[in-house]
Amino acid sequence: MFRHLLGFQQVARRSVSGSARRQTKNTITEKQKLFQEDNGLPVHLKGGTTDALLYRATMALTVFGTGFVLYELWNAAFPQKKH
Template identity: 65%
Template sequence: MLLTKQLMALRQVARRSICSSAPRQVENKVPQKQKHFQEDNGMPVHLKGGSADALLYRMTMALTVLGAGYVVYELVKASFPQKKD
């Protein structure tokens, strides 16, 4: 019975702290981002985000090339029979 009362009290405290907190006003940055990414400045859209986008793009390309190379290596290795000792 004591455990039930503690659980009920905990539930009320959790509900009160979530529901009674004041909402924060967050500025809507979508229009500025749309203007930035739709601007015609000769840059591809996947690089308009700055250096972080450029780094992510290069890492993705490097992993793709390495992965494709590894697949080709494994296919060539699998196409030749293994020597039995």
């Protein structure tokens, strides 16, 4: 058991210290231009199709959750009589 922990420790140390850093392109200025341009869209939809889908899914879950809570409150307020 202890031998496995030592092996894991060595693998973890190697992956962190031996990995080379990737050079990525800085896209912050492009994103700033996209989100600051005045095109009539709200900021939560300026990201494109993914933002629109996430927004719609969130709204659908919110409406469903509100309906379910109201249904459960109705059942709690007016329980069915047992025969």
